[in-house]
Amino acid sequence: MKTYTNTGNKDTRSGFGAGLETLGKTNEKVVALCADLTGSLKMDAFKANHPERFFQVGIAEANMIGLAAGMTVGGQIPFTGTFANFSTGRVYDQIRQSIAYSDKNVKICASHAGLTLGEDGATHQILEDIGLMKMLPGMVVINPCDYNQTKAATIAITEHHGPVYLRFGRPSVPNFTAENGNFQIGKAIHLIEGSDVTIVATGHLVWEALEAAKILNESNISAEVINIHTIKPLDEEAILKSAAKTGCVVTAEEHNILGGLGESVSRTLCLNYPVPQEFIATKDTFGESGIPAQLMDKYGLNKEAIVKAVNKVINRK
Amino acid sequence: MSNTQQLERITTQVRRDILRMVHKVNSGHPGGSLGCAEFFVALFFEVMDRKDGFDMNGFEEDIFFLSNGHISPVFYSVLSRSGYFPVEELNTFRLINSRLQGHPTTHEGLPGVRVASGSLGQGLSVAIGAALTKKLNNDNHLVYALMGDGELQEGQNWEAIMYASANKVDNLIATVDLNGQQIDGSTDDVLAMGDVKAKFEAFGWIVLEVEKGNDMKSVIDGLNEAKKMTRNEQPICILLKTVMGNGVDFMMHTHAWHGKAPNDEQLATGLAQNEETLGDY
Numbered sequence: 001m002k003t004y005t006n007t008g009n010k011d012t013r014s015g016f017g018a019g020l021e022t023l024g025k026t027n028e029k030v031v032a033l034c035a036d037l038t039g040s041l042k043m044d045a046f047k048a049n050h051p052e053r054f055f056q057v058g059i060a061e062a063n064m065i066g067l068a069a070g071m072t073v074g075g076q077i078p079f080t081g082t083f084a085n086f087s088t089g090r091v092y093d094q095i096r097q098s099i100a101y102s103d104k105n106v107k108i109c110a111s112h113a114g115l116t117l118g119e120d121g122a123t124h125q126i127l128e129d130i131g132l133m134k135m136l137p138g139m140v141v142i143n144p145c146d147y148n149q150t151k152a153a154t155i156a157i158t159e160h161h162g163p164v165y166l167r168f169g170r171p172s173v174p175n176f177t178a179e180n181g182n183f184q185i186g187k188a189i190h191l192i193e194g195s196d197v198t199i200v201a202t203g204h205l206v207w208e209a210l211e212a213a214k215i216l217n218e219s220n221i222s223a224e225v226i227n228i229h230t231i232k233p234l235d236e237e238a239i240l241k242s243a244a245k246t247g248c249v250v251t252a253e254e255h256n257i258l259g260g261l262g263e264s265v266s267r268t269l270c271l272n273y274p275v276p277q278e279f280i281a282t283k284d285t286f287g288e289s290g291i292p293a294q295l296m297d298k299y300g301l302n303k304e305a306i307v308k309a310v311n312k313v314i315n316r317k
Numbered sequence: 318m319s320n321t322q323q324l325e326r327i328t329t330q331v332r333r334d335i336l337r338m339v340h341k342v343n344s345g346h347p348g349g350s351l352g353c354a355e356f357f358v359a360l361f362f363e364v365m366d367r368k369d370g371f372d373m374n375g376f377e378e379d380i381f382f383l384s385n386g387h388i389s390p391v392f393y394s395v396l397s398r399s400g401y402f403p404v405e406e407l408n409t410f411r412l413i414n415s416r417l418q419g420h421p422t423t424h425e426g427l428p429g430v431r432v433a434s435g436s437l438g439q440g441l442s443v444a445i446g447a448a449l450t451k452k453l454n455n456d457n458h459l460v461y462a463l464m465g466d467g468e469l470q471e472g473q474n475w476e477a478i479m480y481a482s483a484n485k486v487d488n489l490i491a492t493v494d495l496n497g498q499q500i501d502g503s504t505d506d507v508l509a510m511g512d513v514k515a516k517f518e519a520f521g522w523i524v525l526e527v528e529k530g531n532d533m534k535s536v537i538d539g540l541n542e543a544k545k546m547t548r549n550e551q552p553i554c555i556l557l558k559t560v561m562g563n564g565v566d567f568m569m570h571t572h573a574w575h576g577k578a579p580n581d582e583q584l585a586t587g588l589a590q591n592e593e594t595l596g597d598y
Contacts, residue, residue: 031453055449058483063476066442067449070382073431074374074450093436094473098443102423102433 001217002192004210006174010147012204013111013168017042018147019154020079020109024050027077027158033068034081035061040170041081041111065091068106069098077158078106084113084167085126092132099163100136107157108133112170113143114254115282115299116204116292125287131259133165134232140185141232143167143253143261145206147175149229152183160185167203169254171292174207177227186230188238194224197310198242198249202228202261205252205280205301212306223310231261236268243275248313252280252306254296276316278309320363325533326594327398328358332564333597334394336587338410339578345411345419348574349465350391352496352559355536356463357395364540366458371401371428379458380447382432384440385465385494386420387576392430393417397598401429404598438471440464441491445481445552448489459547462491467499470508475520481552482521490543492555495530498572514556523553530559564591 023030024046032046033055047054057064061082068078080087087110088095099106110129117125134141140160144150150168157164191206192213201209206227213223224242228235243249249269251262262279269275282299296302318326331354339345361367365379383392390410397404402416409415416425420435432443444462451458468474481489493513501507510516517524523546527539536557543553561575562568565587568579579587 053453055484057480058476060476060480062439062473063442063445063480066439066473066477067446067480069432070443070446070448071450073380073443073447074376074454074456076450076453078446094439094442097433097436098439104432 001213003214004176004191006176008175009172010175011170011172012144012147012150013040013170014042015144015147015150016109016111016154016166016168017045019151021045021049022155023158024053029075029077030079030158031055031071031076032079032081033057033064035059035064035086037082041109043081061086061091062094065094066098069102069104072104072106079109080106081109081111083124084110084129085124088129088132089126096136100139103138104163105161107164107166109166111168113167114169114204115287115295115301116169116171116254118170118292118295119289121289122286127256127282127287128259129167130231130255130261134264138162139232140164140230142185142230143203144229145203145227146173146177148177148179148181149183152181153229156183156185169204173204176207186233186235188235189227189229190224190238191227192223192225194222194246196222196246197314198224198226198246199252199306199310200226200228200239200249200261200265201252202231204254208303209252209306211303212310215303215307216310221310221314228261231264234264234268236272239265239268240273243269243273247317248275249277250280250306250309250313251277254301255281257281257283276313278313280305280309321533321537324358324362326592327362328354328533329564329591330593330595331358331391331394331398332591333588333593334407335390336565336579336584337597338390338393338407340584342411343578345390345578346387346576347390347578348498348561348568348572349385349388349494349496351565351568352531352561352563353388353391353463353494354564355531355533356492356557357391359533359536359540360461361395361399363537364544365461373431375431376454377456377458379461380431381461382440382444382447383421383463384434385437385463385468386434389419389421392421396429398595402427407598437465437468438473441474441477444489444491445477445486448486451488459544460489462489464491464493466493466495466497466510466513467504467507469493469510469513478517478520478522485550486552487548487550490540490547490553490555492557494559495556496559496561498561498575500572500575502572517554521551523551524556525553526556526558528558530557531563566590
């Protein structure tokens with residue numbers, strides 16, 4: 001079984017910051033807007049290197065979204081930065097009308113997504129953002145899994161003309177994908193080939209899926225692990241091909257079971273090749289304060305939960 | 318005939334277009350559209366430095382954003398009359414498969430429209446963003462925006478108003494259609510906004526008041542005066558005092574015609590009060 005090495009824990013938001021820093025040098029049309037969270041979003045380097053292209057908007061997210069939409073008129077490529085909650089739910093109508101419906105080339109970059117925001121609690125831990133964003137026509141939704149992939153995704157979305165939601169997080173997590181890897185929007189990545197079950201994971205849950213596959217391998221269960229960094233457009237072909245081979249699927253995400261990756265996979269299977277599916281996701285609940293790892297354990301978003309779901313789904317075949 | 322008189326003649330045709338558009342589909346917003354007819358004609362036929370044709374980026378030309386998108390009839394009429402698309406297309410207003418949606422959108426590719434609007438309170442932010450981009454591109458042309466007065470009740474405007482002065486966005490002229498009316502009644506009755514001029518000034522804007530917002534010369538003079546004050550490290554606001562429904566006597570001084578179309582008889586009365594000058598579409 002193929003294994004992956006953690007080259008050292010890093011936060012995905014720093015991957016975003018590094019990608020933005022690179023873009024500052026390589027693409028003069030890239031501008032960055034931030035709603036009073038420059039340090040949290042790791043936008044400091046871009047700000048320091050290109051002060052004329054950095055726009056501090058204050059605690060005014062609605063205005064930030066409108067400014068970004070307007071800045072595209074004239075060819076700029078705006079990257080907005082704030083927490084995932086304030087990037088989506090707080091400004092849903094602004095994104096819907098001024099960006100999505102208006103076909104504006106804005107990259108909405110959202111940190112501190114999900115439970116792993118930790119101690120600040122449920123007011124800041126949005127678990128509905130993937131659903132909100134994927135429902136908007138034309139919106140691309142990306143949730144990379146580690147530092148390297150977040151950096152690569154940040155750079156890659158600049159080449160896509162149209163609105164993108166890029167979701168990443170706060171905690172340091174294993175960094176295991178290739179440095180400066182090729183990032184293709186909408187292209188699933190097969191991390192492990194397997195024959196008994198397909199595990200489709202996104203974001204922080206990808207590493208947990210790899211760890212689960214190791215545990216399953218010890219019980220002679222061969223798990224195929226797919227990293228779905230792009231939730232929309234979904235690589236349906238990759239999922240269906242794998243499901244045809246293994247006959248069952250487990251999806252894993254740091255998001256509500258309603259509206260997330262799991263539902264997109266479920267729809268794809270239902271329409272094309274129905275097989276049993278189990279969901280690793282929060283079960284229509286808000287989060288709470290705590291250490292990120294504790295929260296992931298409490299809400300069942302870890303390798304043990306994935307192993308359990310795999311055993312269950314295999315029995316349903 | 319003076320230039321002002323010519324523009325006034327265009328305005329009566331625009332009023333006819335507005336009335337005929339909303340009458341045909343028995344829906345749309347004639348009141349605010351009629352009240353802003355002089356402003357739109359002045360802006361597009363006289364004040365703005367526009368290029369032929371349309372490209373979204375609007376390089377090296379003045380550009381305009383409409384925030385209160387429900388007055389789409391006047392926007393569409395003036396866009397077509399100033400050459401952005403054929404006037405015959407006004408026939409498709411609010412019909413299925415049309416580029417002339419109930420509220421303006423870029424989604425159908427209608428030339429002249431640079432952002433969707435209708436959900437209120439968003440256009441000023443977009444206009445400020447476009448003004449920032451003009452500065453980044455060393456483009457010395459201006460950005461114009463129009464919003465309704467009732468729309469100022471949306472909080473996003475005040476985020477934008479605060480941002481524009483703090484960041485010296487001085488290549489922007491934002492006009493507020495101060496007609497004192499909104500759907501549920503007068504703005505004072507629905508949610509009194511107090512002294513709008515003092516509010517903008519307290520936020521660091523230059524405010525120009527145009528008392529006669531339906532007098533062509535006053536509107537042009539106001540816009541030209543505002544133009545002269547640009548590039549002075551302060552954003553500029555014009556408070557344009559208009560009469561909702563202007564030019565059609567039974568629609569004036571009331572909010573009743575905010576979102577209501579005239580019947581056949583009312584249409585005939587309204588058209589009789591406005592001379593056909595450019596030819597009906």
